Amino acid sequence: MNDSRGNRAVMGGGDEISELTRLLPPPAVPEMTARRSQALRAHLAAEMARERYGAAPVGALPRRRRRAARPWVPALAGAVTVAAAAAVAVTVLMPGAPGGGSAVAGSSGPAAGNSGPAAGGGMTAMMLLAKVADAAAQRPEPKVSDSEFVYVRSEVSWGTPLHERQVWVSVASLCDPPGLLIEHGKRISLGNQDAASQPTVPGFCGGGVNDPTYRFLQRLPTDPQALLNFIYHQIRGERWGNELAREEFTTIGDMIRESIVPPKTAAGLFRAAALIPGVRLVGHATNAVGRPGIAVSFKGPGDLSPSEWIFDPVTYQFIGERGGNNSQTAILQQGFVAHAGQLPRR
Amino acid sequence: MEPSLRARVRDGDPDAFGELFDGYTRAVYSLAYRLTGNRTEAEEIVSLTFLEAWRLHDRVEPHGESLRPWLLGITVNVVRNFTRAARRHQAAMARVPDLGVVPDFADEVVTRLDDAARLDAVRAAFGRLRTDDQDVVALCVWSGLDYESAAAALGIPVGTVRSRLSRARRKLREAGAGTPSREHPASGEPGARSGQFPDDGRSRADRWTQPARRPARGGTR
Incomplete structure (x- = not known):
């Protein structure tokens, strides 16, 4: 490995390096403390990240319309939103929801917003996202088999009348076994035919940043910066500057919208979101069914209105999103079930 | 299958630069310290070296063994052209956290x-x-x-x-x-x-x- 020996034999008459080492022994070097080293490393990471948000290079591509992640999932107008935190194996039921039932979301009763810390007082978006991430990280990691389905029930409005939407997606695949969507009273199979209509993307069925499966989310890095780097690579060459920041916010939103996010991944995603410049706190927000919460928002260049991710002010679970064109959602229930079409027990 | 660290550095992968930093900071710092005899300056040179490496990532030769020689070459250049390197990265260097005086x-x-x-x-x-x-x-x-x-x-x-x-x-x-x-x-x-x-x-x-x-x-x- 250290070839200097060999080279010396060939090149120098005599052992030049040895003699030089004797003449000039290497001065001892003090250790840089771990703290200093960490600080310099963090600085480098921050500078690299900063550069990614810098001015668009001349000739930057115009922003392309984002492809609808799952064709069957309408993105909220403008930028997207998120869904997520509530990565719980059990179902998460919001009281008062149509078809509602039982279990209450989270632990401490988050019912129609009474309780809750004085939203906003001294809080920043970063602080909120940190709390959301911490809360997510503390939830138990559910044990899930590949044969199960992620079920999410929500109330949604894309500027249209509010209505219920239920979706089942296989834990490990977008294609097989096929998922199921029930919306407007119609049952729509989500599976092979949808995959076939997609551009051929290797690994599509396993999920991606815009259309994740549970297993896909489990495989993601959990380090916030690594997550942003991963997203950056997924959208590479398409976004710069504020466009990139919006894309990152949007992409994280895609990953948590109609998903159950593994606890560590959820924590990483929200910590990553905290690194995106331009994310702001919204002290008081309500989801589509009127449940009060506290939100973070992002408004990209040219967006008419910001996109918001709304969290329960006590449990910090994701409870819905809000975007342009009066788009709004409320997550009512989520859980793992054995078959598409089956409802979580309880 | 897995792209090499060299390939990822060449590609400008920020993660790869994290690995590069973890692997070679000690070598860069030692060289900088021995050339300058000053801990504070050596730390500045560490930062500048990696910022320069980041700037020049696409000039890395596609093939080769360790990236250590490449980094040390940058280190020497930074030491010898400190003013220019510092000017180039002036804004970034202004953001280096103040860690207090080095004993x-x-x-x-x-x-x-x-x-x-x-x-x-x-x-x-x-x-x-x-x-x-x-x-x-x-x-x-x-x-x-x-x-x-x-x-x-x-x-x-x-x-x-x-x-x-x-x-x-x-x-x-x-x-x-x-x-x-x-x-x-x-x-x-x-x-x-x-x-x-x-x-x-x-x-x-x-x-x-x-x-x-x-x-x-x-x-x-």
Whole structure:
């Protein structure tokens, strides 16, 4: 490995390096403390990240319309939103929801917003996202088999009348076994035919940043910066500057919208979101069914209105999103079930 | 299957630069410290070296072994063109967290008077070499690069590496390097502050060597 020996034999008459080492022994070097080293490393990471948000290079591509992640999932107008935190194996039921039932979301009763810390007082978006991430990280990691389905029930409005939407997606695949969507009273199979209509993307069925499966989310890095780097690579060459920041916010939103996010991944995603410049706190927000919460928002260049991710002010679970064109959602229930079409027990 | 660290660095993957930092900070810092003799400056040079590496990532050769020689070559360039590098990354450097004053290395590293004297002698001898020769000596003798790697790192022919080393050796032999220098008797005398260089009113870095940003050449001369 250290070839200097060999080279010396060939090149120098005599052992030049040895003699030089004797003449000039290497001065001892003090250790840089771990703290200093960490600080310099963090600085480098921050500078690299900063550069990614810098001015668009001349000739930057115009922003392309984002492809609808799952064709069957309408993105909220403008930028997207998120869904997520509530990565719980059990179902998460919001009281008062149509078809509602039982279990209450989270632990401490988050019912129609009474309780809750004085939203906003001294809080920043970063602080909120940190709390959301911490809360997510503390939830138990559910044990899930590949044969199960992620079920999410929500109330949604894309500027249209509010209505219920239920979706089942296989834990490990977008294609097989096929998922199921029930919306407007119609049952729509989500599976092979949808995959076939997609551009051929290797690994599509396993999920991606815009259309994740549970297993896909489990495989993601959990380090916030690594997550942003991963997203950056997924959208590479398409976004710069504020466009990139919006894309990152949007992409994280895609990953948590109609998903159950593994606890560590959820924590990483929200910590990553905290690194995106331009994310702001919204002290008081309500989801589509009127449940009060506290939100973070992002408004990209040219967006008419910001996109918001709304969290329960006590449990910090994701409870819905809000975007342009009066788009709004409320997550009512989520859980793992054995078959598409089956409802979580309880 | 998995792209190599070199390929990822070449590709500008920030994660790869994290790995690069973890793997080679020590080597970069050691070289910078030995060239400047100043911990604070050496830390600045670490930051600048990696910022430069980030800037120049697509110039990494696609094939090769360790990236260590490439980084050390950048380190030498940063030391020798400190002002330019610092100007280029002025905004970034302004954001380096203030970690407080670095304690005097001498208090921690050099504990015995004869060590101090010897170190001083090495510094003195090193400082008398031409800058070009110092770079080659630092890379080949102190950082352990072979001739070819040093040549590639500095962008000079291998033959030039060899001739500079030969010249350095000649000069050091003539000067009787490797033994405490008579030029700084105070540092070896009882009563001298442990490990301190004689206070001649110059900065430590000037005593040790003279990076290009220093107007004067010749350091300990």
